[in-house]
Amino acid sequence: MDEVAVIEDPAAAEVALDPVRARLLAALVEPGSAAALAAVVGLPRQKVNYHLRALERHGLVELAEERRRGNVVERVMRATAAEFVISPAALAAVAPDPRRRPDQLSARWLVALAARTVREVGRLIAGANAAGKPLATYAADAEVTFASAADRAAFATELQAAVADLVRRYHSADAPGGRKHRFFAGLHPAITRDFPTHPENSNPEQEN
Template identity: 70%
Template sequence: MLDVTVIEDAEAAAVSLDPVRARLLAELAAGPASAAMLAGKVGLPRQKVNYHLKTLERHGLVELAGERRKGNVTERLMRATAASYVISPQALAAVQPDPDRFRDQLSAHWLLALGARLVRDVGSLLTGAAKARKRLATYALDGEVTFASAADRAAFVEELTAGVSALIRKYHDGEAEGGRPHRIVVAVHPEVRSEAGSEAVEAPTDPEATH
C-alpha cells in the first residue's frame, strides 16, 4: 500500500468524494476487510457495501488483498490502494489553476495556483515512475519560522529570494546536453491555527498578507 497517491481521473475523484465510499476507503486503509466485515462498521447491508466496493475497485481505489472461505461462501478481502489520497487539479482539467496566467509573488491566489500545479505535476510524475518501475528524484523542505515583525518577514523574504536566485544562477545550465529542467517552488505563508476545534486565520499585520 502506498502512503499517498494522487487521483487524476475525474470519475475516480467523484467516486472518492461520496461519503459512504470515503468511509470505506478509511476503513480499508486500516487493513483488509470483506463486505460483510465492513457492513457492520458503516451500518449498511452487505450487498450495498459490495456494490460500493466494486465501484471503488473499478476506479483503482481498492484492490483484492486475498480470499477466505466462510462456510459455503468465499469472501473477497479488499484493501485500499493507498493510506491517503489527493485529488489532482487534472481531475478538473478545464478549470484547473494556471499560474502562468499571472505572476504576483505577494498573491495568495498565485501561491494556491502554484500549489495546485505542484500536486498535478508530482502526481503525473509518480504515475509515470510507477509504470516505469523507477524511483522519482525529488526534494522538499518544510520548516517554521516566527517573525517578530512585518519588517523581519519582509527582510527574510528578500534574503530568501536573493539566496535562491543566486543558487539558480550558479547551477543552471540551459545548454547542458542531456540536462533535465527542474522546477523550484518556495513558499512562505502564515501557519493555520486551530482554535476551539475550528481553523482560525490570524488577522493580517501588514499589507502583503491581504493579497
C-alpha cells in the first residue's frame, strides 16, 4: 500500500467522491471483506460488493487475499493507498494555471502554484512507485504570527531576497547531468475558525 495516491482520472475522482465509497476507502486502510464492511457502512453485502467493484475498476482498492469459507471464496480487499488526493488534473479544462497572470501578491496565483505542486508531485510519486525508486523531496512548514501588516510585508521582502540569493548561488543551468528542481514557498493567513460557504461580507484576514 502506498502512503498517498494522487487521483488524476476524472472518472476515478468521481468514484472516490461518492460518500459511501469514500467511507469504504477509509475503512480499507486495513484489509476487509464485503461482509465486514457491510456493518461499517450499514448496507447489504451485495451493495458493498457493487461499490467495491467500482473502486477496484479505478485502481482505488485491490485484492489483498482470498479466503475459502466452505463452498464460498471470500475476497478481502484493501485500499491501494492510505491517503488520497484529487489532482487538479482531474478538472483539466478549468484547473488553475500559474503561468496565467503571475502575481506574488495574488491569492489566485498562490492557489494555482499549490495546484501545480499537487499535480506534478502526484505524477512523480506514481513514476517513482512504478520504478521502485525513492523520490527526493523536501518541504518546510511553519506558522508565523506577525505583529503588523508592515512586518508581514517586510518578511515577504526578506524571504524573496533570500530565495533569490540561494537560487543565484546554486542554480547551474549548464551543469552536465544536472537535474532541474522546482522550488515553491507560500505564505497565507492561518485559518483559525470556520467560515460560511457563501459569506456575504466576510474577510478571513480580518476575522482571524
